[in-house]
Amino acid sequence: MTYVVTDNCRGCRYTECVTVCPVECFHVDDAMTYIDPENCIDCGGCAPACPVGAIEPDYRLAADKKYWIDVNRKRATETPVISARLPALPGADERRRALGR
């Protein structure tokens, strides 16, 4: 099992998740964060910390979001670890409101 970052992160990237992760399993690119499933200890701290509800445990993902498991796994090997919060992406707050959050 692992927690998984999904599409709501894209375009927001608040990176609140990074501040609660005890094992530095978040990776980042220009668009969003990803969780390294090999390091995730399933503590779940990141899920409620995310302002846009982008993070869920893999077993709870809807069928049309399951592909994010593979995306996270792959991108975690291709992107650097992020260990401190970054500024949110421009337009994040508007997008957050659009998401009803």
Place this chain on the structure above:
Amino acid sequence: MARTTVIGACPHDCPDTCSILTTVEDGKAIAVRGNPDHPFTRGRLCVKVNNYEERVYSDKRVLYPLRRVGPKGTRQFQRISWEEALATIASRWTSAIAEHGAQAILPYSYLGTQGIINGLNVGDPLFNKLGATVLERTFCDSGSCTAYMMTIGHTPGVDPESFVHSKYIILWACNTLSTNSHHWPFIEQAKKAGAKLVVIDPVRTRTARLADWHIPIRPGTDAALALAMIHVIIKENLVDRDYVDKYTVGYDELAERASSYTPEFASQETGIPASDIVKLAREYATTPPAVVRIGVAVERHAGGGQTVRAIACLPGLIGAWKHVGGGLLQLPIWAFPVRWDVLMRPDLQPEKMRVLNSWRLGAALTGELGFDPPIKALFVYNANPMAMVTEQGKLERGLEREDLFTVVSEHFLTDTAKYADIVLPATTQLEQKDIMFSWGHLYLSYNNQAIAPLGEAVSNTELFRRLARAMGITDPSFFRSDDEIIEASLDWSSPVLAGITLDDVKAKGYARLNMPAPADWAPHREGNFPTASGKCEFSSTIAGGGNFVVPLFRQGYNGDQDATPVDPLPHYIPPNENPRTAPILAARYPLSLISPKSHAFLNSNYGNLPAQTAQAGEEQAVLLNPDDAAQRGIVAGAPIRVFNDRGAFEAFATVSPDIMPGVVVAPSGYWQRSNRKGATVHVLTPPAFADLGRAPTFSDILVQVSGA
């Protein structure tokens, strides 16, 4: 829609005792999350508890009293009223007492919930008053506690938060990321500040993978390593002579004892290269502050007690206690001023009690122990022994006895509850209130009740009020309210509670004990050990009284202790079962088996729930080294049989160099139905006790593995 947030605390037998926020909407708990304000647990829970509401509302919950209507073990039950359940229990217990005496009744429990009022001791007053058989509960850390007490006394030891100041951290038999995960950020912070992290574990665990140095060790040989470290530290003049002279006793005897435990000897026993043992000893002794965190697993073999004795000598030898972040961390539970006597009520006991050790339940029920009177009535709560206790085959036969009257109070129809004559519905933590100690941090916690009990479930406190009434007890102390018990359960005049009120703890959910801050906590800078001598006892004063189990684990009873003579100096007792000590047995069963905690289960808790079994794997897996698998023609995913003279279970194989050759790993906590052929790993574990405190010897067994 009324939405509220209720502050609670995790009930599980885990060091972390997390602060939990439960969101309640119109009387229903809709979500739980970690409390971000808690300084130790910091807003995180874990894979076991993240979806606790799904445990609460599981359609598998037992919500009403049940009576058995089919053969034992077939899960055929019918709903009855609490009145009928209590009347049946009272009638059966009364007739058992009349016919055989009260010792024919046996309570069986541990820490299915570890709240102070609903946990370890909630049933003790009733069973002490009845004069039932005492259950000696040496499930966890009992050998370690005896050894720790013999060496440095009941000190909280190093504050887990002080680890941020440590420069050399040894996690010894402790998979922090799976079983103590809220401690990790403090270790991580120390690492970032330059500390070296060493993990000693037969398995390359999640934690070992993140260490600077993982030292794989053969199961049950840890004392050889610790004694060789002592040997090197003394031989190479790395001893803190000033500290040893002022604050320890028995140095000369220890030096003489350690002289034979050379790195070469320890290497043969442990499988660790002698040069690594020397390096470990040197680094540990010369990188202050140095700290050792021992896990529960370190006691689970023939010499488990003396292992903890040897490890507990190390900080005194190098003067580690002088530094903040230096010393030993075992169980900081000793810091909490719990009034155990008020909870256990040993004053109610008849002068002479009969004691049964928790690991001998099967042998007691089958009659093998020759008990007179035999056990005729068994009352199980806070425990699932069928899944977790040694000699599972015997236990199954014992629980099938038609003349045994078994009552089980539970959340679910567990492997044990299925044998019950009466099943009683127990509340989960959201449906009850409690006050909590921790054995992994220094915060007192309060669990506010979040929702009304489901169905007719009752808390353990209410259960024992009802049982006392049904048994005709009139002593008003048996009928105190939960609030009254909470108030009475702690010594509020203790300095560590100065400035802390119950109302504060209720409102905030937690309070740090009134002790020095983690940056200032060095309790043994100048000795002050709570031992007979006031010093760290390399040579133990109380060893002269022989082996014992701390009375806290025996309903407060201190009679009929084991009392086997104990060597006052730490020494190495090799495993009962390994290829070096038992070569004839090893010819048939060449592999050592260990059964550590599963990442997703808390002992057998969650072994039946979908989210956690999805994480752990629906079915029991056993990890083998690629060499051992290849020799047996076993490939990953293959069905396998694991067996010894005590029994067999079936599982599927996982294959990885994460485990050293010669050792196989079967994570525990699976229920019988998750194991092919319906037996868990404990069908193989032995009844033998470790040398001290009657700890189990789960990590001291030989098995063979074959394709199934």
